[in-house]
Amino acid sequence: MINGWKTVVCGISGGVDSAVAAILLRKTGYNVLGLYMRNWDIADENGFCAAETDFEDAQYTCDKLKIPLHQVNFVKEYWNNVFSSFLQDYQKGLTPNPDILCNRHIKFDAFLKHALGKLGADAIATGHYARVGRGPENLRRSQPDPRVKLLSSVDSVKDQTFFLSQISQESLQKSLFPIGNLPKKEVREIACSHGLEKIARKKESMGICFIGSRNFSSFIKEYVVPCPGNFVDVETGKIVGQHQGIHFWTLGQRTNLGGHSYAYFVAEINPNNQDIIVAPGTHHAALFRDSFITDKPHWIHSEPEFNEGVATVNFRFQHIHPLVTCHIQRSNDNKYTVTLEKPLRAICPGQYAVFYKDEECLGSAKILTVNPSYWRQNKQNPIDPTKDFL
Known part of the structure; x- marks a missing residue:
């Protein structure tokens, strides 16, 4: 065990990764408490609320593992620190990443403070595919450096350090990522060996948590007022279509404009006049x-x-x-x-x-x-789409 830690609060989401994180913590000898976070309340268009199912699976997991499960509501914190910023960015024609903000403000700030302050934990753990590097160099120091490094997981395909890249040094020092040294296949095997076949077979959650399975366009129009504008051809400067708002679009996205012999893709977004500049072809400069x-x-x-x-x-x-x-x-x-x-x-x-x-x-x-695109700089696209990964 690290630093004499005894009690670790493990975030339990209802999925296989957090379940196995709890299993490994308990096997190491920690006193493990489960904590389920509720960050969003609204059901999808079909009236199905994934949060309810996830909580049931989290409770099922903790019952199987014989560890207590606590629940905390961070809906207000999520709205103020993550979702409001998400909406503001889309209204400006930007493409935000709420998952990075959620980890920074919710999972490794509000969650950490709740675990340490309310539940008496020494540290927290999550089911992220990442590792914390505490470093053998500390053994050679007369004054050990408490700082830690965020390291990629052994499973490079599942690595989640990208989404953890804004968390603070102070939070990382108090964090454990038990599955960071394991491939996904082994994580599922461990879950099954502990009677959690149901959780191991569960489909992985994908996409932004508050959108769930909903279509993004139908979701975002509930919060952002439509502001129509034009699609403008980058080569000719001519209007080639209309759109209902820049918040529906992101750079590189296919527009599906009809009446043309080629597909148009979003090249630039101008929030000042609501124009979206489009380019013919997915590999246009x-x-x-x-x-x-x-x-x-x-x-x-x-x-x-x-x-x-x-x-x-x-x-x-x-x-x-x-x-x-x-x-x-x-x-x-x-x-x-x-x-x-x-x-x-x-x-x-x-x-x-x-x-x-x-x-x-x-x-x-x-x-x-x-900065200006290759087209604006009168440069030819050097990428060979038949050879290069984009």
């Missing part, structure tokens, strides 16, 4: 950029080494994308310019640039603006 501006990065352990004002690290802005080498340069206005060694398709303002060095997730920064 207007969809590719190799640099963008971010706010000041949040470094989890410590910032990378800057040589002559530039740090070279790896980067991704979607968790399923392969890492790309980038160069980060500080500006005088507390903003940073990120330049990529090869252009990427549909880099979206509002998303997070997540930075890595080897297996360590260094942290992330919100993308504020993207």
